[in-house]
Amino acid sequence: MTALPYVDGNMLDGPLGEVFAVDLSTATGRCAHCGTASPVAGLRVYSHAPGLVARCPTCVEVMLRLVRAPDRAWLDLRGATFLRFPMPPERTLIR
Amino acid sequence: MGIVTPGFEGRPRAGAPNLPPGQYLTPDFPVLSAGPTPKVPRETWEFVISTETGMEYRWSWDEMMALPQEAPTVDIHCVTRWSKLGTTWQGVSLDTLLDGIDTVADYALAHSYGGYSSNLPLGDLRDGRAWLVHTYDGGDLPAEHGGPARLLVPHLYFWKSAKWVRGIRLMSEDSPGFWETAGYHDYGDPWREQRYQGD
Numbered sequence: 258m259t260a261l262p263y264v265d266g267n268m269l270d271g272p273l274g275e276v277f278a279v280d281l282s283t284a285t286g287r288c289a290h291c292g293t294a295s296p297v298a299g300l301r302v303y304s305h306a307p308g309l310v311a312r313c314p315t316c317v318e319v320m321l322r323l324v325r326a327p328d329r330a331w332l333d334l335r336g337a338t339f340l341r342f343p344m345p346p347e348r349t350l351i352r
Numbered sequence: 353m354g355i356v357t358p359g360f361e362g363r364p365r366a367g368a369p370n371l372p373p374g375q376y377l378t379p380d381f382p383v384l385s386a387g388p389t390p391k392v393p394r395e396t397w398e399f400v401i402s403t404e405t406g407m408e409y410r411w412s413w414d415e416m417m418a419l420p421q422e423a424p425t426v427d428i429h430c431v432t433r434w435s436k437l438g439t440t441w442q443g444v445s446l447d448t449l450l451d452g453i454d455t456v457a458d459y460a461l462a463h464s465y466g467g468y469s470s471n472l473p474l475g476d477l478r479d480g481r482a483w484l485v486h487t488y489d490g491g492d493l494p495a496e497h498g499g500p501a502r503l504l505v506p507h508l509y510f511w512k513s514a515k516w517v518r519g520i521r522l523m524s525e526d527s528p529g530f531w532e533t534a535g536y537h538d539y540g541d542p543w544r545e546q547r548y549q550g551d
């Protein structure tokens with residue numbers, strides 16, 4: 258077996274942190290292809306590419322792509338049916 | 353730039369070579385990949401051109417190798433900013449493969465083993481500007497560089513030269529490929545620096 262040239266999803270924290278205001282290191286994503294919910298940190302990220310390609314650890318289909326131009330970014334999540342984030346407890350709204 | 357690379361075509365290339373804007377010269381051949389490397393045995397490899405009317409033209413490995421072979425020497429330009437000059441390949445011209453195929457399509461989508469794809473105008477695959485290559489630098493094209501066979505379209509950014517190519521769909525309408533659906537330019541001319549949509 259040759260080692261596959263990917264790294265784990267923890268490397269997405271920095272690039273996605275530029276886009277999202279929430280902490281993605283503890284988020285979970287559900288694969289649109291096979292339905293497995295995986296921690297974002299557990300995705301297989303191919304970074305030696307024109308963009309970042311994060312693949313499902315179960316079926317290896319693409320879940321997330323991030324392309325960073327100098328002044329723009331494209332985030333493609335068609336391969337994920339949801340991203341779930343832990344949030345602080347919701348406070349009672351006073352109207 | 354202090355790198356001096358003698359041109360394989362005999363062009364003098366002392367000092368700064370004539371690179372597209374924003375590119376740097378590399379003597380290496382970096383491996384870029386959006387996923388795991390597919391293992392494609394030549395025994396089961398096939399190449400398929402399908403037309404807008406649903407016609408399909410197929411070649412096995414042996415049938416492809418029996419076609420007239422060419423040996424282009426070309427400069428390649430990756431959108432991640434490296435360029436490599438005087439690369440030597442062997443393969444079949446797309447003119448040869450497209451010869452006799454009845455089509456009025458304007459667009460093509462190259463699709464690959466492993467799921468990759470890239471779109472380009474059909475005209476850019478013609479007139480001696482595109483090849484299906486199986487040999488690099490005198491040896492079998494390594495799997496990490498797209499072997500057993502890849503597309504070679506050196507006048508466009510190298511992501512258009514689909515690795516592990518399995519076929520080409522000829523279409524009346526443009527259909528963006530893997531990187532073109534995620535922000536990269538539909539055409540990708542390195543001399544006009546068409547990296548991203550809107551460039």
Ligand SMILES: [Zn+2]
Nearest residue numbers: 288291313316
């Ligand atoms: Zn999956």
